[in-house]
Amino acid sequence: MPKGKPEIEVTINIDANSIICVEILERSTRRENKMDIINDRERLGTLIIGEKIMELEDFDKIELEKEKAKINFDIYCYGIKEILNNQKIKNNISGNEISQIKNKLDELLNWRNNYPIATPEEYQSKKNEFINNTYSIMKKIYENNGEIL
Secondary structure (H helix, E strand, O other): OOOOOOEEEEEEEEEEOOOOOEEEEEEEEEEEEEEEOOOOOOOOHHHHHHHHHHHHHHHHHHHHHHHHHHHHHHHHHHHHHHHHHHHHHHHHHHHHHHHHHHHHHHHHHHHHHOOOOOOOHHHHHHHHHHHHHHHOOOOOOOOHHHOOO
16 A cells, blocks of 8 residues: 555445444554445435445545645655664764653654554644653754754
């Protein structure tokens, strides 16, 4: 599956009683949404069917936004890792400072691995928390090595 494009599986079943069962599965997070459309009268109106389809499309948009947030989060984290592995950076800041950032970064990645259904807001909050906790060291890295980065 290409990054940034969630793989969504939609299954529609109609039983003998004209009950429509729609299931959506987002494969990477295994998040599932099910909806039964029951024909209380003889036939479902076009308006009702349209409303149900719109509800399912909204679910797709929400999952897409979550996947985008996760990808942007990963890009940020691995970008920081790459910066910390740069030899010129290692020469300009202490090993203790590098360890502090790596530990915070490991905490961040562990959180992401243990909480795969995070919302875009949660990803942003964790990223901001990391930035706040490592600001002084990261500022030093950028001030001393701006031309490298």
